Amino acid sequence: MNSLINYRVEGNLALIGLARPPVNALGQPLRAALLDAYERASANADVQAIVIHGDSGLFTAGADISEFGSEASFAAPDLPSILVRLTQSSKPLIAAIGSIALGGGLELALACGYRIGEAKARLGLPEINLGLLPGAGGTQRLPRLIGAEPALDMMISGQPINASRALQLGLLDRLADSAETLLDSARAFAAELLASNAPARPAERFAQPAAGLPADFFASFRASNEPRWKSRLAPRLVLAAVEASCRLPLEQGLAREGELFRQAEDSAQSAALRHVFFAEREAGRIPGIDADLPLRSIEKVAVIGAGTMGGGIAMNFANAGIPVTLLEQKAEALDRGLAQIRKNYEISVKRGKLTEAQLEQRMELLQGTLGYADLADADLVIEAVFEKMEIKQQVFRTLDEVCKPGAILATNTSSLDVDAIAAVTRRPQDVIGLHFFSPANVMRLLEVVRGKATAPDVLATTMKIGKRIGKIPVVSGVCFGFIGNRMLEPYNREAHRLVLEGSTPAQVDGVLTALDLNMGVLSMTDLAGVDVNFLVRDGNRAAFANDPSYYILGDELYKLGRYGQKTGRGFYLYEGRDRKDDPEVVEIAERVAAELGVARRADITNQEIHDRCLFMLINEGIQLLDEGIALRASDIDLVWINGYGFPGHVGGPMHYAETLGLDTVLAGIRRYRDELGSHGEMWFQPAPLLERLVAAGKTRIEKI
Structure with a gap:
C-alpha cells in the first residue's frame, strides 16, 4: 500500500490511516493514496464499514497550501471530486477526528456519513484567513448539516470550534473520551451502525439550510458586515457560497462553490495572504543558527516597570503559565499596576474569554516586588522603564549585579541603541531587545533586536519564548527605531x-x-x-x-x-x-x-x-x-x-x-x-x- 496511507482490515471494518507528517496535508500524493484506499475498501465484499483517521492521531489540517495558485491545486484526483466520490459510499463511512480537522480536513469529514471526535479536537474552516473559501464542498455540506447561520459564522470567523460545541451543533455525532480511545470508540461506533442497519449516509439534518431565518437574512448580514470587511473579497464570496447552499440543489451549489473558489484563489488578496502565511513560518529561520542549538530554560520571568507596557508584558507570560515577578520603585505604582492587570482580566471574564478560576490562576502567577534582590532567580528579565538611555543603562547596571549567570537581560526599548545598553554590563552576550507593541497583551508583533554581541542561544531562546506567549517574533538588527x-x-x-x-x-x-x-x-x-x-x-x-x-x-x-x-x-x-x-x-x-x-x-x-x-x-x-x-x-x-x-x-x-x-x-x-x-x-x-x-x-x- 502507498506509504502515505496505513490501510488495514479488521474483520468487517477497513481502517484508512492518513500518514503524511506532520499534519496530513491533503496534497495531490495523499489525495491519490486516499482515493485508492477508499476504492479498495469499497470493492472488498468483506468490508462493511470504513473508518478514516489520522495514523498518528492528528486527523488533517487540510489542503497543502503550497499548491494554491498553481496547477497542483486541482491536479487529479482533486479534492472536490474525491469527496463527491466518498459521499456515494454504499457502506457507513466514519471520520475519526483526532486533534484537528481544519479546512479541507473538515470538508473530508463532512463527506463522510458519520463523525466522531476526541474530546480535545478542534474543527474549523479557516480558509478566509488565506483570502479563500472552502472549495471542496464545505460551503454546501456544512449548512445542510448544522444550518446556514452557524455554518456561516464558522466560515466568516475562520476560527475553530471545540469538540463539545461541534457535538452540540450536530457537526460531530459522538465524542470519544480521549485521543487514546478515539480509534476504539470509532470501531464501536461502526459496530453500532452495522448492528442497527443504519444507512450509509443519514438524511440531511437541514435539507433547507435557511429554514427559520428571516427572508432578508443574507442581505442584512451583508449590510451589517461590509463596513468591517472594507475591500476584502473573501467574506463576500463566502457569503455568496452559503447563500447558494440555501437556494440551489447540492450539485448546482457545489458547482457554484467551485466558481467562487477559483475567483478567490486567482485574486491578488489571496496571493497576499498566502505570502503572509509563509512569511510567518519563514521568520523563525535565522541564518547561522541550527534548529538543534541547545536553548536556555525560561521558567521564571521578571518585568521591570508595572505601567501600561510592563503590565501588558507580564500578562503575556502569566497567560502562558509562566511565573512573573513585577518590579516597581514605589508601592503605590506596583499596586496600581497589579490592579490594572486584574481589571484587564476582569474585562476578559465579562466577555466570556476567561473564567473566574482562570483569572485567579493567572493573578497567582504574578508576584510584585520593590527590590531587585527578588530578581536573582529569574531566567529572563525584561525592563520596561521610561524611554531614556541613561535610565535604561542604570537599570542594566543593577541587573548585571543581581541577576544569576546565564539570565537573559532584555530591553523593551522602541528605538534606543541596544548595544549601548548592553555595553554597561559585563555580559553583553546575554542582552537582547524585546520590543513589545502596545497594548502588549494584545498586539502580536515582537521585534527581537539582536545586538552585535548577543549570543546565538539567547536569540534562539527569545524567538521560541516569543512564540510560546503567542507573539510573532521578527528579528531586527540594531539601528534607530529598528524595523x-x-x-x-x-x-x-x-x-x-x-x-x-x-x-x-x-x-x-x-x-x-x-x-x-x-x-x-x-x-x-x-x-x-x-x-x-x-x-x-x-x-x-x-x-x-x-x-x-x-x-x-x-x-x-x-x-x-x-x-x-x-x-x-x-x-x-x-x-x-x-x-x-x-x-x-x-x-x-x-x-x-x-x-x-x-x-x-x-x-x-x-x-x-x-x-x-x-x-x-x-x-x-x-x-x-x-x-x-x-x-x-x-x-x-x-x-x-x-x-x-x-x-x-x-x-x-x-x-x-x-x-x-x-x-x-x-x-x-x-x-x-x-x-x-x-x-x-x-x-x-x-x-x-x-x-x-x-x-x-x-x-x-x-x-x-
Missing part, C-alpha cells in the same frame, strides 16, 4: 509635510484608510501620543538638523499641549472616541508654512499622498534589507501587518511594492525628488538596492 519605527519615520514625515503644504489630516489619513490600513498615520500619531512622537524625535535631532520643516507641525502641536487622544486634541479633536476635524490645525499649518517659506497649494491629489507616504515607507524598508537590519523582505511585511495595521490582504508594504511594480516605485521617488525642490532633493533618495533591483529587471525584493 517598524525606522520605517514609520519617513512615512509619518511625509504625512506631516503634506499637511504643511496644503492637504488636511483627514485627506491624508483618508488615502491610507482607503487602502484598508486600520488607521491613517496622523490618527496613529494622535493615538500613540504627539508627545511620545516628539520625545523620540527629540533624542535624534542631529539626524535632521538641516531641515527646519522636519515634523514642524508635530513640534507645534507639542508646544500647544495637543498630545492627541489623551488630551482631546492633536491633529484632530476628540470627544470620547469620536474624532472630528479641527480647523485650527489648518491655521497652524498656514502660519508655519508662511514662516518657513513653504508654498501651500490646493491641488494635492490623493495619488500624490499615496505615493509620497507609501513610497517613502517602502524605500526605507528596502534600505533596511540592504543594510542587513531585516533578514528578509517578508519579515518587514510581518512587522507592518502585526505592529502597524497594514492590511494582510494587501500583503505588507514590501509585497505591496511588488504588486505595484518596483519600477513604478522607483520612478515615483525620482519624480518627487525632482518636483519637490529642496525637500525632494533632501529626502527622496532612492535606496541603492531598489535601483539595483530595477536595473536587473527584478520583480521581487531581495538582496542582490
Whole structure:
C-alpha cells in the first residue's frame, strides 16, 4: 500500500490511516493514496464499514497550501471530486477526528456519513484567513448539516470550534473520551451502525439550510458586515457560497462553490495572504543558527516597570503559565499596576474569554516586588522603564549585579541603541531587545533586536519564548527605531509635510484608510501620543538638523499641549472616541508654512499622498534589507501587518511594492525628488538596492 496511507482490515471494518507528517496535508500524493484506499475498501465484499483517521492521531489540517495558485491545486484526483466520490459510499463511512480537522480536513469529514471526535479536537474552516473559501464542498455540506447561520459564522470567523460545541451543533455525532480511545470508540461506533442497519449516509439534518431565518437574512448580514470587511473579497464570496447552499440543489451549489473558489484563489488578496502565511513560518529561520542549538530554560520571568507596557508584558507570560515577578520603585505604582492587570482580566471574564478560576490562576502567577534582590532567580528579565538611555543603562547596571549567570537581560526599548545598553554590563552576550507593541497583551508583533554581541542561544531562546506567549517574533538588527519605527519615520514625515503644504489630516489619513490600513498615520500619531512622537524625535535631532520643516507641525502641536487622544486634541479633536476635524490645525499649518517659506497649494491629489507616504515607507524598508537590519523582505511585511495595521490582504508594504511594480516605485521617488525642490532633493533618495533591483529587471525584493 502507498506509504502515505496505513490501510488495514479488521474483520468487517477497513481502517484508512492518513500518514503524511506532520499534519496530513491533503496534497495531490495523499489525495491519490486516499482515493485508492477508499476504492479498495469499497470493492472488498468483506468490508462493511470504513473508518478514516489520522495514523498518528492528528486527523488533517487540510489542503497543502503550497499548491494554491498553481496547477497542483486541482491536479487529479482533486479534492472536490474525491469527496463527491466518498459521499456515494454504499457502506457507513466514519471520520475519526483526532486533534484537528481544519479546512479541507473538515470538508473530508463532512463527506463522510458519520463523525466522531476526541474530546480535545478542534474543527474549523479557516480558509478566509488565506483570502479563500472552502472549495471542496464545505460551503454546501456544512449548512445542510448544522444550518446556514452557524455554518456561516464558522466560515466568516475562520476560527475553530471545540469538540463539545461541534457535538452540540450536530457537526460531530459522538465524542470519544480521549485521543487514546478515539480509534476504539470509532470501531464501536461502526459496530453500532452495522448492528442497527443504519444507512450509509443519514438524511440531511437541514435539507433547507435557511429554514427559520428571516427572508432578508443574507442581505442584512451583508449590510451589517461590509463596513468591517472594507475591500476584502473573501467574506463576500463566502457569503455568496452559503447563500447558494440555501437556494440551489447540492450539485448546482457545489458547482457554484467551485466558481467562487477559483475567483478567490486567482485574486491578488489571496496571493497576499498566502505570502503572509509563509512569511510567518519563514521568520523563525535565522541564518547561522541550527534548529538543534541547545536553548536556555525560561521558567521564571521578571518585568521591570508595572505601567501600561510592563503590565501588558507580564500578562503575556502569566497567560502562558509562566511565573512573573513585577518590579516597581514605589508601592503605590506596583499596586496600581497589579490592579490594572486584574481589571484587564476582569474585562476578559465579562466577555466570556476567561473564567473566574482562570483569572485567579493567572493573578497567582504574578508576584510584585520593590527590590531587585527578588530578581536573582529569574531566567529572563525584561525592563520596561521610561524611554531614556541613561535610565535604561542604570537599570542594566543593577541587573548585571543581581541577576544569576546565564539570565537573559532584555530591553523593551522602541528605538534606543541596544548595544549601548548592553555595553554597561559585563555580559553583553546575554542582552537582547524585546520590543513589545502596545497594548502588549494584545498586539502580536515582537521585534527581537539582536545586538552585535548577543549570543546565538539567547536569540534562539527569545524567538521560541516569543512564540510560546503567542507573539510573532521578527528579528531586527540594531539601528534607530529598528524595523517598524525606522520605517514609520519617513512615512509619518511625509504625512506631516503634506499637511504643511496644503492637504488636511483627514485627506491624508483618508488615502491610507482607503487602502484598508486600520488607521491613517496622523490618527496613529494622535493615538500613540504627539508627545511620545516628539520625545523620540527629540533624542535624534542631529539626524535632521538641516531641515527646519522636519515634523514642524508635530513640534507645534507639542508646544500647544495637543498630545492627541489623551488630551482631546492633536491633529484632530476628540470627544470620547469620536474624532472630528479641527480647523485650527489648518491655521497652524498656514502660519508655519508662511514662516518657513513653504508654498501651500490646493491641488494635492490623493495619488500624490499615496505615493509620497507609501513610497517613502517602502524605500526605507528596502534600505533596511540592504543594510542587513531585516533578514528578509517578508519579515518587514510581518512587522507592518502585526505592529502597524497594514492590511494582510494587501500583503505588507514590501509585497505591496511588488504588486505595484518596483519600477513604478522607483520612478515615483525620482519624480518627487525632482518636483519637490529642496525637500525632494533632501529626502527622496532612492535606496541603492531598489535601483539595483530595477536595473536587473527584478520583480521581487531581495538582496542582490
